[in-house]
Amino acid sequence: MKFTARQIADQLNGVIEGSPDITVHTVCRIEEGTPGALTFLSNPKYQPYVYQTKASVILVSKKAVFTGAITPTLIRVDDPYQALAKLLTLVEKQPDRKGLEEMSYIHPEAELGDGVYVGAFAYIGKGVKIGNRVKIFPHVYISDDVVIGDDTHIYSGVKIHHQSHIGNHCILHSGVVIGGDGFGFAPGSGMNYSKIPQIGNVILEDHVEVGSNTTIDRATIGSTIIHQGVKLDNLIQVAHNVEIGANTVIAAQTGISGSTKIGKNCMIGGQVGIVGHLTIADGTRIAAQSGVGSSITRKGTTVQGSPAFDVIPYQKSYVVYRNLPAMLKRLEKLENMKLQKRGDG
């Protein structure tokens, strides 16, 4: 499959600088360009590669200014990254799966929409309702009374427990577990614990994406809710009764404890821990590996550390931390001076 610079520019409403007839057959990063490849310049930090890359075509911003000689053909677009995303969608070669493969289990009381794919060894329980054009890959488990919206993709090995609701245009990656029991125990008669039954459920609204092996527990009572447009990376833990606001993005291996409510448009780094029963304001940013131990009420706050506090004072403290032994020596020097003074006196 080959495309000319002209064909690509037409797709993207782009403006060509250089040969419109040069062809590309693959896509690469700008620092690894090879002849026949299309690449893009989005982050200005990579601008020097424009003059070196062996790629044939580069997507660049309409506003970009270059000072040296450039060999490849340029296509100027409003936003090179968005343009690339659009192009990649056109060339993506996902497995094209259709219809119902043999050896799947579909309960007679389940309802499937039009154009649904059900892979081999998928299990669809009693009372399940599945929308149109949903793709259910092999080894997916959908327990009783689950509801799934239109155009949602559920990759191999996802487990969705009873009564969960999954919206439209969601993507659940392999190994995701939705609606496992929350971690709730009441102290028993001795040192042991009694299990609190977890009778709530999980709700994912539309356009939610959940990364591989992430776990989202069902609510003890009520619902664990992931609002519209939330993007969760891999290996994240979302405990019972958590609520995550619309368009919040969370990086890998973060854990959110029970009943915490996270606002809209937050950005949370990897390996962050948030304790239970907190409220995190809209637009909060949390640096990777931070531990959040108290609610954040001011919108747009950025925090770091474990326990976390405002990022600027945190980083100032850390600079001093790195020099603590020297600071201790300075303190000792002052103490010795005092002593000498006293000795002198």
Added chain:
Amino acid sequence: MKFTARQIADQLNGVIEGSPDITVHTVCRIEEGTPGALTFLSNPKYQPYVYQTKASVILVSKKAVFTGAITPTLIRVDDPYQALAKLLTLVEKQPDRKGLEEMSYIHPEAELGDGVYVGAFAYIGKGVKIGNRVKIFPHVYISDDVVIGDDTHIYSGVKIHHQSHIGNHCILHSGVVIGGDGFGFAPGSGMNYSKIPQIGNVILEDHVEVGSNTTIDRATIGSTIIHQGVKLDNLIQVAHNVEIGANTVIAAQTGISGSTKIGKNCMIGGQVGIVGHLTIADGTRIAAQSGVGSSITRKGTTVQGSPAFDVIPYQKSYVVYRNLPAMLKRLEKLENMKLQKRGDG
């Protein structure tokens, strides 16, 4: 399904204050009460909601004292949280699965007890022994020579490797891996590594619950042992030859390195890391995100930090840490005074 306050009080040996005829059809948290809902007051912090909740019935402690007017019917019980757990068990609507579904694989040399459920696409290997009333959900893998006690529930997608022993009344959530190889390598001839075969196994005693996607590795030699009543949350790593004492509770994403022995009745927070070959005393508490680098010998110790030490001094140090830049300025001021003094002299 509706219940009167009278019916609920009878189930719980509770004492009614208010109308015994009021009915409830759902359960909610006290801060979200709606008419027709049952709720409970366990944590005194939530007491103000007793006067505001629109719930119809509240479970409260026999000892609770209220000072204002309360609209809902109260049912007084010894322990509201325990009472709720008991009630929830009665109303829980788990999928009711029975018998052997088609398209499962059961080796002819496997033995199954009475009343066992085996879901579609479950795999039960050679020499496996399964107790009575065990539930094995779809996509579970039970390898050769595994032994499973009575009344244990194994949810969809759990993988149990050869020679593991699982006790009675255990619950394994989706994606749990029991008995994968421990991480053991010997330096090879060059910079490479040779795999040390992992010929031990994993033993889970009775009443152990393991959260979604948690991994428990088999021992190199001997057994990795999880004692009675242990509760593990999601995404926890338990390495080869670890031993976890009875009724210890561990929150999500914690990792325990090889050959470490954890005592009884410990409470370990989320995202904690414990290095290998340590001994952690009974009743130890470890704050979330701590890193434990040496053995803890005194029972009932609470530690925090990475590396962790006693929680009280840790928190005192952290208070100073937050003010390090100010402290540095104070030090500089003293130094300048000294210099000025010298300049004065």
Added chain:
Amino acid sequence: MKFTARQIADQLNGVIEGSPDITVHTVCRIEEGTPGALTFLSNPKYQPYVYQTKASVILVSKKAVFTGAITPTLIRVDDPYQALAKLLTLVEKQPDRKGLEEMSYIHPEAELGDGVYVGAFAYIGKGVKIGNRVKIFPHVYISDDVVIGDDTHIYSGVKIHHQSHIGNHCILHSGVVIGGDGFGFAPGSGMNYSKIPQIGNVILEDHVEVGSNTTIDRATIGSTIIHQGVKLDNLIQVAHNVEIGANTVIAAQTGISGSTKIGKNCMIGGQVGIVGHLTIADGTRIAAQSGVGSSITRKGTTVQGSPAFDVIPYQKSYVVYRNLPAMLKRLEKLENMKLQKRGDG
């Protein structure tokens, strides 16, 4: 199955001290020795157990010097740990699975080598190529156009997405996800995000071992590459476009962000986080729970902390950190002296 010390020594080219006729039927750790057991002394820290163990035979180094009376038979070898690994391989009782089990799905356009095992409920997609003597356990998903080398073992529940390349002699443990989408989004028109299609793949070279429930994302463009001999523990996150150099070893629950390149022969502890777009030099060692926020250019560096810096100054700073409250008091004392001086003056 019993072996005499003589038979074991013959297998290992070892030298016997004590009875060559004593028999062993099991293997144990030296601190837990029982009669009839073989054990080994590798770490000198365990040397005192040599005089106490009830094991019958001990593998020890040719160079080891003992000062007390030893009851068990000794077998002296060059490297006791390596010798044990060799022996364990001989006695290991892995499930012996062969051929194609019923109820597996093998696409007619997939190619299988000789001596391949395919378990029940395994799924092998269109265009897949599998080498000789590969073992594919139940519930494995291998999507379209995946290539797998010879002698690789893929345990139950592994998911390998389209176009991934897996080398020879690799081991993938249960729950591993290879080639899930990278976490890539472009800001949308409002506060929402558009998905960047992830059209790259994942490449695992030869002799790579990947622990249970670890996730390795496909590249946005190009390849995520795990070089020869890399050993990854459980629950690790490897993001899109990461590259990990040959024979690097990474402990459990570590996360590596997008486009970071890690060198050869590195040792990375558990729960480490590494931010994106960094370069980590060959032979780097990173202490557990560290957070690496900038590239490491000097080979053989050891770092600790979050953010991480050189391990020696880090630990010196931490020693002062533990005594910060005392240090603050010393500062206050100096300040008071000054004040008193001034008062005196």
